[in-house]
Amino acid sequence: MTDTSLLDASGIAKSFGAVRALTEARLTVDRGEVVALMGANGAGKSTFVKILTGALRPDAGRVLIRGAEASVGSPAEARRSGLVPVYQEPSLIPDLDVADNLRLGDTPVEPFRAWVAELGINRLKLSDMIGELPLATLRILDLARALAAKPDVLLLDEMTAALPTDLVERVLKVVRAEADEGLGVIYVSHRFAEISQLCDRASVLRDGRTVGDLPIEPGVEDRAVELMLGQTLDLGARETSGAVTRKTGTPRLAVRTLAARPKLSDVSFDLYPGEVLGVVALEGQGQDELFEVLAGFERPGAGTIQVDGVPVRFSHPADAIAAGLTFVPGNRSEALLSQRPVRENVALPFAARLRSWGQLKLRRERERVGYAIDKLQIDTRAQGEVQRLSGGNQQKVTIGRWIATGVETLLLFDPTRGIDVRTKRQIYPLVRELAENGAAVLYYTSELAEIPQACDRAVVIFNGRVVDVIDASAADEATLMRAAYGLTNGASAA
Amino acid sequence: MSDLSTDPPLVRIGRFLRDNPMIPLLVFLFLLIAVLEAMRPGIVMPVRAGRDGLISTFWVGNLIKFAIPLAMLAACQVLTMLTAGIDLSVGVVATVSAFVCATLSSIWGVAPAVLIALAAGVMVGLVNGFGVGVVRVHPLIMTLGTGLIATGCLQVYQRLVINAGSVVPDFLVWLGVGRTLGMPNGLVLFVPFAIFILWLMRYTGFGRLLFALGSNERAAKLSGVRAWQVYIALYVLSGFIAALAGLLYLGMIRQTSLSLANPLLLPSVAAAVIGGTSIFGGRGSYAGAIIGALILRVLDTMLTLMQMPEGARTALFGVIILAVTALYVRITGAR
Structure with a gap:
């Protein structure tokens, strides 16, 4: 084993017209490490994720996967190079059944079934139509599909949103266990409870710039909030300081x-x-x-x-x-x-x-x-x-x-x-x-x-x-x- | 939000033409007339400037006369296309209306015949409006379907009245072929009609809603517009106009058939599109469609003058409609 990181992205910048979404974003993920990617709304998180997964091309900077420059140009290439994403929105085609969806992504069936069972979904048939399955199940299927592809780095983007608690627990357990086996994980989430349970480190993005890496330890929430806030934009003083009286009577x-x-x-x-x-x-x-x-x-x-x-x-x-x-x-x-x-x-x-x-x-x-x-x-x-x-x-x-x-x-x-x-x-x-x-x-x-x-x-x-x-x-x-x-x-x- | 002054000239010309669609249309119309005159000197400007003056009022009158039913059907297309719809049943509706009017006139007299003919158009429009506005069938499919149904009903109806014979009411003949001071009497119907459509589009709440639905149906909904009401009213109006155009056409042709006005369908769409109406909704002008109808009539005259066989003429007419439309769309960037 070498000491190169599984994923090393540095100096990433990206502009959309006059809007600079990212100026200096970086992220490293080592073997067996789960890194939380955090940032307030508009910090550039989704742009960064898109660049890491190859959906967008950065204006500057490079993404190394296993030390080799991943000339990430398309999601398919990123996938081949070892980074597999799971998004908040299910990426399965609703009009096809499970088996057809697996075939489209060249996913091996047996490992997929094993992961589905491991993740706590027991009554799944390969002939089930995707469109008829509940949303929570689809998220699990997406994750199982990603795991079956044997990735080096797994990117989970808000994947626990709207997932019932028992499934969340299951997902966290499985992902943690895989990380302990050497998988690198990027965990994009708003939820501190999950982050402190699952992650080793949190990388905080603010205004398109990576502003800090925090080890997960008690009190990390406050540090993270502080980093996400930073210098805030001056929006001007509130003009009317009208005393806030508790309103009474019939509400509108x-x-x-x-x-x-x-x-x-x-x-x-x-x-x-x-x-x-x-x-x-x-x-x-x-x-x-x-x-x-x-x-x-x-x-x-x-x-x-x-x-x-x-x-x-x-x-x-x-x-x-x-x-x-x-x-x-x-x-x-x-x-x-x-x-x-x-x-x-x-x-x-x-x-x-x-x-x-x-x-x-x-x-x-x-x-x-x-x-x-x-x-x-x-x-x-x-x-x-x-x-x-x-x-x-x-x-x-x-x-x-x-x-x-x-x-x-x-x-x-x-x-x-x-x-x-x-x-x-x-x-x-x-x-x-x-x-x-x-x-x-x-x-x-x-x-x-x-x-x-x-x-x-x-x-x-x-x-x-x-x-x-x-x-x-x-x-x-x-x-x-x-x-x-x-x-x-x-x-x-x- | 592109900077208006730095765009390449072609884009600026396109934008200018889009904002002032009447200018290129009129230029194109007069260009075509000039070509026509060159092909057959004297047809537009008589060699001896006699009592007709500089321009043959006979020819101009004829041009206008045949453009009127087309321009009326084009109104149906402009109005429906404003909402990103289309009415492909207008040809059949005009035919049905003409047929019903001619046959019933000989049985029940003129007034009930005219009323029933118009009611038939309103009925088809009501079904169209219900399908498009409430059931949310795509207008293309819906109006194609009702057109087919109406054709079938017409065939059944024909058997019922086969012995009745047909009469073309006198006032329709007066409107259709009569002339006053060289101009067709059809203008008596068409001028108020055109003013009504222009007013409807520009100065009424209903007209605003047509543009709104075609531009952004969600925005209209957000503002409290119940789209189905507008769609029903719109397609009923379209059916009524088509029936009215059918009556006028009956007076012009003075005979009935089961496909009398059907060939006017494609030209009615083309006239609207040439006139600057977008089939994707939200943009359109009836004045443009009227010029579009005149352009198509001039083109038709040119093809007739070339003495082509009927089949070749029809085919070439189709080609020209497509070419003109494509060209116009390319220049203005409108669709």
Whole structure:
């Protein structure tokens, strides 16, 4: 045995246009070592994973596998060189049965079956159609397939998300046992409990740079959170310091034990008029499902929603809008008519109802749209198609739509994703102002630093459940980060 | 978000043409007319400028007359294509409407015949709208299917009325072949119709929703649009327009057959596409489609002048439609 690492990636950089996703990322994995790859949202984790697995080509830096330069160009090449990934989303083809899927990947059947049994799935037939198997089983099959390929390095990307506890235990045990036999493992996860149980070391990524390697020992959580935070971007001081009074009376929106497949399992909270309620959650903790349900796109599996004390059921976004719940999705392209002008985009809700199908009330439209454009300072110099506007201005258009109609309850899902700091600084006071004028705002953001900027209180959602409610204006980022990672101090209030 | 000033000239020309689609269309139309005049001097501009003036009003009138039913069917395509749909049943619907009107006129009189003919179009449209909007069948399959069903029903119907004979109502003949001051009387129907479609697309909530659904159905849904309502109304309107065009066509041809207006289907799609309407939805102009219909008529005249056999003419017409459409799409980057 030599002392070269199984995997040695160094100096990795990658840009997408003007956005520098990675500047100086590195990672080593030795024989028998399990390394956790950690980083807050937007730190560049997924880009790094894609480079390691060969799905993306780095602009600079190199990836050595067993000391040999892996000219990683395609996932198939990475696989041949000994690095096998297992992703959060199952990579099996739903319209084929298990045997056909194995054949596609040249997976030997007998070792695969052995691993499946080892991982705790007993009733699997090779003729089962992938599309008919439960999600948890598919994750296990993906892992078994990866193990059967006898990799040198196994990359597990959030693979325990939405896996039942007994299977998680099984997976951790098997992976640990394999590592003890010499397998190298890269474990990408948000869950400290699993990391401290499984991993030897944690490598922390921040703003596209590897900022530290931490041995796993008691207290590592705090060190990791500290590293992930680092110097935070100055988002400007909160302009209105309005004293946070505990709101009373009838909540605008009362959510009780709400559940929705696949990730939302039990969420309850009250949102009062005049309040901005933040949602603190890592990616994929059920917040997507929560907003889809509240916006009327999906029906909940369980639980109730009350608006101003009246129970509601939405079967279409139009129902939610009629109840005053208006939704701004995180992905702007979902909300915009990219080929249409700003005015039509903002005025779209005006024409939605059957009785407004006739002649447009152009004067009223001009007034309302003009009001929204002024309010949001939308730069309309680039007249014409919305797709010719900057990202920040596009986002303002999606919000402006509801400003023009009059806001009662605004559901903002990551409204500042991918927009410039200047626009961000315009959005927080706007959200505050809406609340001061009596609107209720539910505000999810992937950037924790925004929570104290914009919110009064925040609910923390972890693994599909509300685990904490915190006073947002007083919370510092470390507290929020700890909360988001499920590291509560037991001081939770409902 | 590309910088507008640094794009290569071809891209900028493409964008300019996309923003002002009428300019190249009009240029193309007049270019074709010039070619026609060169092929057969005197057809457009009479050699002796007599009472017709500089341009033969007879020829222009004829061009417009035959473009009208095509332009009406093209309206069906423009409206449905705005939502990324298409209506392939319009040819059959126009045929059914003409046939029903002609046969029932001899039995029950003109007024009920016209009403029933239009109702038939509305019925087909209702089925189309239900299929597309509620069951979510792809419009291509849905309208092709209803077209086939309507053809079958027409054949059954023909046996029922085989002894009734057919009558073409006088007012339809007046509309179809009559002229006033050299211009076809069909314009009496078509001008208000075109104004209505232009108004509908530009100045009504319904028109906005057509563009919205074709641009981004999820965004429309997000804004509270119940798409099925729009689809049903849209395809009903399309069926009604097709039936109306069928009546006009009946007056123009003055006889019925089981496939009277079917050959107008492809040209109606082509007129819309040439006119700058995207089959992927969200972009379209009815004014463009009208010019598109005129262009197709001029092309047809040219082929007729070349005295080709019917088969070759039809084939060449298909080739030209495809070529013009492909060229236009290439230049403007629109689809």
